[in-house]
Amino acid sequence: MSKIMDDVLEDGDNDKSQQQNSISKEPTLNNNGQPIQQHLYKILVIGDYAVGKTSIIKRYCTGVFSPNYKLTIGVDFAVKELVWDEKTVVSLQLWDIAGHERFGTMTRVYYKYAIAAIIVFDLCRPATFEAVTKWRDDLNSKVVLGNQEPIPVLLLANKCDLKSSVIDAEMLDNFVRENNFIGWFATSAHSNINIDESMRFLTSKVLEVAKTNHPPKPEENSFQLQSDQSTTTSNSKQNDKPSSNSTTCCT
Ligand SMILES: Nc1nc2c(ncn2[C@@H]2O[C@H](COP(=O)(O)OP(=O)(O)OP(=O)(O)O)[C@@H](O)[C@H]2O)c(=O)[nH]1
Ligand SMILES: [Mg+2]
Numbered sequence: 638m639s640k641i642m643d644d645v646l647e648d649g650d651n652d653k654s655q656q657q658n659s660i661s662k663e664p665t666l667n668n669n670g671q672p673i674q675q676h677l678y679k680i681l682v683i684g685d686y687a688v689g690k691t692s693i694i695k696r697y698c699t700g701v702f703s704p705n706y707k708l709t710i711g712v713d714f715a716v717k718e719l720v721w722d723e724k725t726v727v728s729l730q731l732w733d734i735a736g737h738e739r740f741g742t743m744t745r746v747y748y749k750y751a752i753a754a755i756i757v758f759d760l761c762r763p764a765t766f767e768a769v770t771k772w773r774d775d776l777n778s779k780v781v782l783g784n785q786e787p788i789p790v791l792l793l794a795n796k797c798d799l800k801s802s803v804i805d806a807e808m809l810d811n812f813v814r815e816n817n818f819i820g821w822f823a824t825s826a827h828s829n830i831n832i833d834e835s836m837r838f839l840t841s842k843v844l845e846v847a848k849t850n851h852p853p854k855p856e857e858n859s860f861q862l863q864s865d866q867s868t869t870t871s872n873s874k875q876n877d878k879p880s881s882n883s884t885t886c887c888t
Contacts, residue, residue, distance in 0.1 A: 667723050667724065669723070671723070671724055672724070673723075673724055673725070673726055674724060674725050674726070675726045675727075675728065676725070676726070676727050676728065676844075676847065677727075677728045677730065678727065678728070678729055678730065678752045678753070678840075678843050678847070679730045679732060679750050679751045679752060680729050680730065680731050680732065680751065680752070680753050680754065680755065680839070680843070681732045681734060681747070681748060681751045681753075681754040681755070681776070681780075682694060682731055682732060682733050682734065682754070682755045682757065683734045683736075683739075683754060683755070683756055683757070683772050683776065684736060684755075684756050684757035684758055684765065684768070684769070684772060684793075685736045685739070685758065685759070685762075685764070685765040685768045685772075686708060686735070686736030687706055687708070687736065687759070688736065688757045688758050688759040688762070688765050688795055688796075689757055689759065689795040689796060689824075689826050690709070690733055690734070690736065690757050691707075691709050691713070691733050692795075692826035692827070693757060693793065693795065693824065693826045693832060694715050694731050694733050695715075695826070696826040696829060696832050697717060697731075697832050697833065697836055698715045698716070698717045698731070700829075702826055702827050702829075704827075708735065708736075708737070709733055709734075709735040709736070710735055710737075711735055711738065711743065712732055712733060712734050712735065712738075712743075712747050713732075713733040714730060714731065714733065715730075715731045715733065716728055716729065716730050716731070717729045717731065717836070719837075719840060721840070721844070725844075727840055727843075727844070729836070729840065732747060732751070734747050739768070739771065739772065739775065744775060744779060745779045748776060748779045748780040749780065750780075751780050751788055752782070752788060752789075752843055752846060752847065753788050753789045753790070753791070753839060753842065753843045753846070754776055754788055754789075754790045754791075755790070755791050755792075755793055755835075755839065756769050756772050756773060756776075756790055756791075756792055756793070756818075757793045757795050757824075758792070758793070758794060758795065759795055759796050760794050760795065760796050760797055760799070760802035760803060760804060760823070761796055761799055761801045761802050761803075766794075769792065770816065773790060773816060773818075776788070776790065782846065787817065788846075789819045789839075789842045789843070789846060790817075790818050790819065791818065791819050791821070791822070791835060791838065791839045791842075792809070792812075792813055792818045792820070792821040792822075793821070793822055793824045793835060794809065794821060794822070794823045794824065795824045795825065795826065796825060796826075796827070797823040797824060797825045797830060797831075798825035798827045798828040798830065804823050809821050819838075819839070819842050820838060822834065822835040822838070
């Protein structure tokens with residue numbers, strides 16, 4: 638078991654669960670001699686099995702897509718480092734929670750310290766959309782921001798590359814509004830549609846939340862991740878260009 642899981646499990650259910658995991662590391666200086674703030678945020682990626690959570694994370698972090706389905710067991714991690722602007726570097730810890738975990742007892746432990754979440758469904762499997770509210774309710778019952786508000790959640794309608802996918806934009810607009818999601822994107826991990834765009838949008842919301850939500854001190858909430866998924870760095874301005882066949886989004 639990884640060190641992070643040891644730490645999380647040891648921590649149990651104490652009141653630190655109210656804290657978020659935005660930390661600032663030692664400031665370094667940019668080329669203009671200005672301090673660079675480095676932030677670390679824990680983001681959950683949840684939704685039914687086989688909707689494409691792992692594929693989205695892999696596409697975002699490594700640029701790779703695999704057509705083979707290898708189900709996630711328990712939880713996996715990946716970290717993406719974004720040069721947000723000349724004074725800000727953001728590391729997103731993406732927690733890839735197995736779809737089979739919804740009824741598992743571990744989700745409360747996995748959700749701790751998260752500052753935001755992504756719920757993914759499969760545009761070709763209506764049942765996975767019906768499960769979205771259940772994932773959302775489960776999330777809200779297990780993690781909240783420091784001010785007791787729900788954490789921001791983005792909805793991803795994945796596999797929009799498939800001919801059998803059905804996108805009802807008006808319905809999704811209404812759904813996210815009524816259910817308090819921060820927005821939705823039609824995505825394809827396969828064809829790299831709206832992956833960078835959706836993550837960038839989520840990051841902007843996370844930065845807003847972190848500003849107003851009194852992030853805890855680093856020593857209270859510092860994680861070391863150990864995962865088979867590599868950490869990657871990108872410059873948000875360079876790498877978050879719209880995909881060539883960008884499709885619907887609503888924020
Ligand atoms: N066509 C298409 N296939 C996709 C897309 N995203 C994922 N897949 C395929 O869908 C299957 C499931 O993808 P995963 O990423 O493993 O799904 P998951 O949500 O992580 O599943 P669990 O780990 O079981 O919770 C795999 O065969 C992927 O290749 C997509 O955008 N388009
Ligand atoms: Mg998976």
